[in-house]
Amino acid sequence: MSRTPPAPRTAKGRDSRERIVEAAAALMSLRGVEATSVDAVLEEAGAGKSQLYHYFGDKQGLVRAVVAHRDETVVHRQGELLAAVRSWADLHEWFDGVLAGQVASRCRVGCPVGSLAGELSERDDESRRQLAAAFTRWEQDIAAALDRLRAAGLLSAAADTAALAAMTLATIQGALLLTRTTRDPQRLRTVLEEVFGYLRSYDTSG
Amino acid sequence: MSRTPPAPRTAKGRDSRERIVEAAAALMSLRGVEATSVDAVLEEAGAGKSQLYHYFGDKQGLVRAVVAHRDETVVHRQGELLAAVRSWADLHEWFDGVLAGQVASRCRVGCPVGSLAGELSERDDESRRQLAAAFTRWEQDIAAALDRLRAAGLLSAAADTAALAAMTLATIQGALLLTRTTRDPQRLRTVLEEVFGYLRSYDTSG
DNA sequence: CCTCATCTGTACCGTTCAGTACAACCTATG
DNA sequence: CATAGGTTGTACTGAACGGTACAGATGAGG
Numbered sequence: 001m002s003r004t005p006p007a008p009r010t011a012k013g014r015d016s017r018e019r020i021v022e023a024a025a026a027l028m029s030l031r032g033v034e035a036t037s038v039d040a041v042l043e044e045a046g047a048g049k050s051q052l053y054h055y056f057g058d059k060q061g062l063v064r065a066v067v068a069h070r071d072e073t074v075v076h077r078q079g080e081l082l083a084a085v086r087s088w089a090d091l092h093e094w095f096d097g098v099l100a101g102q103v104a105s106r107c108r109v110g111c112p113v114g115s116l117a118g119e120l121s122e123r124d125d126e127s128r129r130q131l132a133a134a135f136t137r138w139e140q141d142i143a144a145a146l147d148r149l150r151a152a153g154l155l156s157a158a159a160d161t162a163a164l165a166a167m168t169l170a171t172i173q174g175a176l177l178l179t180r181t182t183r184d185p186q187r188l189r190t191v192l193e194e195v196f197g198y199l200r201s202y203d204t205s206g
Numbered sequence: 207m208s209r210t211p212p213a214p215r216t217a218k219g220r221d222s223r224e225r226i227v228e229a230a231a232a233l234m235s236l237r238g239v240e241a242t243s244v245d246a247v248l249e250e251a252g253a254g255k256s257q258l259y260h261y262f263g264d265k266q267g268l269v270r271a272v273v274a275h276r277d278e279t280v281v282h283r284q285g286e287l288l289a290a291v292r293s294w295a296d297l298h299e300w301f302d303g304v305l306a307g308q309v310a311s312r313c314r315v316g317c318p319v320g321s322l323a324g325e326l327s328e329r330d331d332e333s334r335r336q337l338a339a340a341f342t343r344w345e346q347d348i349a350a351a352l353d354r355l356r357a358a359g360l361l362s363a364a365a366d367t368a369a370l371a372a373m374t375l376a377t378i379q380g381a382l383l384l385t386r387t388t389r390d391p392q393r394l395r396t397v398l399e400e401v402f403g404y405l406r407s408y409d410t411s412g
Numbered sequence: 413c414c415t416c417a418t419c420t421g422t423a424c425c426g427t428t429c430a431g432t433a434c435a436a437c438c439t440a441t442g
Numbered sequence: 443c444a445t446a447g448g449t450t451g452t453a454c455t456g457a458a459c460g461g462t463a464c465a466g467a468t469g470a471g472g
Contacts, residue, residue, distance in 0.1 A: 009448060010439080016449080032325060034240035037429065048451050049431085059430065108328065114380075117387045118324035119238060122314065132388040160400075166384075166393055167377060167400040174320075174380025178372075181323045182338040187372055194366075194373040198404050212418090216469080219419060243459065254421050255461085265460065 005057040017055045019045045025066045029112050033063055033119050060124060067120070067127050070112050071134040078138055085145040088154060088203060094145075095192045098172060103185050110180040113138075114173045139169050146199070159202040171195045211263040223261045225251045231272045235318050239269055239325050266330060273326070273333050276318050277340040284344055291351040294360060294409060300351075301398045304378060309391050316386040319344075320379045345375045352405070365408040377401045 008014040023045035027036045038052055038059055056062040085091050102109075109115075113134055120127040143165035149155040175191040214220040229251035233242045244258055244265055262268040291297050308315075315321075319340055326333040349371035355361040381397040 006448085012438085013449065030328065032240060032329065034238060035329065038431085039429080048449095050434095050450055050452085053431070054449070110324075110327075114383060115324055117383060118316075118321060121316075121387045122236065123238065123241065128387060128389075132390075135384055135387060163396050163400045167381075167397045170380035170384055170397045171373060171377040171401075172380065173383050174376035174378065175373075177320060177323060177379055177383070178341055178376055181327045181334060181341060183334075184338075190369050191373045191376045194369045195377075201407070215418065218468085222419080244461090245459080254419095256420055256422085256464095259461070260419070 005055055005061060008055065013055075016047060016051055020047055020052055020055065020062070021065050021069050024062055025069055025112070028063075028066055029109055029115065033066075033116070038062070063120070063124065064127055064130065067116055067130045067134075070116060071130065074112050075134045075138050079141045082141040082145045086148060086152065088149070088200065088205070091145065091149070091199070092196060095196050099185070099189055099192055102176065102179055102188055107179050107183045107185055107188075110176040111173060114176060118177075135169065139165050142168050154203065154205050156202040156204050164199060164202075168195055168199070211261055211267060214261065219261075222253060222257055226253055226258055226261065226268070227271050227275050230268055231275055231318070234269075234272055235315055235321065239272075239322070244268070269326070269330065270333055270336065273322055273336045273340075276322060277336065280318050281340045281344050285347045288347040288351045292354060292358065294355070294406060294411070297351065297355070297405070298402060301402050304382075305391070305395055305398055308382065308385055308394055313385050313389045313391055313394075316382045317379055320382060324383075341375065345371050348374050360409065360411050362408040362410050370405060370408075374401055374405070 008017050020041060024036065024041045027041055027044060038049070041062070042049060042052060052062065056065055081094055081097065085094060113131065116127070117131045117135070120131065122128075139162075143161045146155060146159070146161040146164055150157065150159065150161065155161075171191060172195075175188050178191075179185060179188040214223050226247060230242065230247045233247055233250060244255070247268070248255060248258060258268065262271055287300055287303065291300060319337065322333070323337045323341070326337065328334075345368075349367045352361060352365070352367040352370060356363065356365065356367065361367075377397060378401075381394050384397075385391060385394040
């Protein structure tokens with residue numbers, strides 16, 4: 001029985017709401033959800049308390065908005081990148097992008113979706129379902145890229161693209177976790193090359 | 207300049223300390239580190255506040271003790287199980303054990319080490335280093351099992367066992383994260399079978 | 413049985429936190 | 443320019459938290 005807070009009705013309101021969500025997303029990625037206070041978010045966003053409770057109801061509402069925001073940005077962006085994959089070289093470039101993102105952040109951030117999942121899966125079932133849906137879509141986008149390779153005659157008919165996609169996403173998520181813990185980008189590179197090599201073993205083009 | 211708290215000097219003290227660590231480990235696995243208050247730990251352990259601050263100094267000290275405890279139990283146990291691997295069937299049994307552990311907990315716990323890593327990597331560098339060392343040892347135990355298969359003539363000389371071990375651990379960690387979020391053990395089974403199938407592709411016995 | 417270090421119970425403290433109250437402020441519309 | 447709905451600033455509250463103080467219990471060695 002949670003009253004849904006009103007969506008912003010003016011451009012100014014929309015801007016305020018978005019500033020708060022983005023500040024919250026940034027701080028929560030860095031420090032974690034529980035360790036990020038609403039006051040810190042508001043200071044970062046340059047907003048007052050009434051705005052947060054006006055647009056999100058409570059902290060849980062803010063957290064869910066952050067999850068939705070991550071889905072709309074990170075996962076949606078991954079979908080675009082994967083939709084452009086039409087060759088093995090394209091797929092390798094996509095893997096390179098994952099690596100480059102981590103190197104750019106000096107292995108401090110990991111996957112913005114995965115880290116939320118780690119903290120929220122047992123704490124808020126609504127967030128958990130949002131994140132599960134995001135992961136599933138992501139996985140399907142990978143599978144679709146593999147299916148496209150197959151349709152182009154580049155990938156063996158024997159390959160189980162759904163299983164390969166599930167394994168690819170799992171490996172990437174795990175590798176990002178390990179990389180963030182060990183601060184060793186070389187390990188990430190090794191793992192990504194290994195899983196790409198495995199996918200490539202289904203290459204039929206030669 | 208952190209004074210190290212004294213180790214227990216009597217059997218009673220050791221028992222108290224251990225009860226506190228185990229209660230903390232259980233609660234932190236379930237709810238997360240930040241969301242577990244010291245008062246909740248003490249209630250669960252049936253101990254008083256003075257005991258906790260006597261043995262651990264502060265909450266951070268308790269957290270580090272929990273990390274060390276997880277290392278000594280989970281990772282050490284994995285090392286034992288992996289040390290017993292002498293055939294492909296043994297290795298498959300080990301994978302089955304990972305799956306069984308998740309099914310037993312109805313996909314609610316994930317990897318006790320991995321979930322700590324997700325929450326602590328950016329918050330306490332000492333914990334981060336402990337966890338990184340634990341992961342590295344775990345990875346080496348997997349590589350050693352693969353090396354043993356190779357020595358027995360069961361695994362191709364062409365296999366890069368270190369890279370395969372890194373990928374295997376990463377995939378398992380990621381799969382546990384995804385499984386805890388989606389609550390779908392079938393996905394875990396699929397991924398584990400897929401990575402085992404990949405390792406098996408280096409099988410020279412058959 | 414004394415003694416002293418170790419261990420433990422409990423009351424307390426200051427801070428921080430999420431959340432509320434309420435008045436004031438815009439700004440689009442008529 | 444009136445006004446109403448949407449938006450914002452700020453002071454406040456009660457609870458929960460990590461941490462401290464200190465007295466009392468316990469038990470092993472002399």
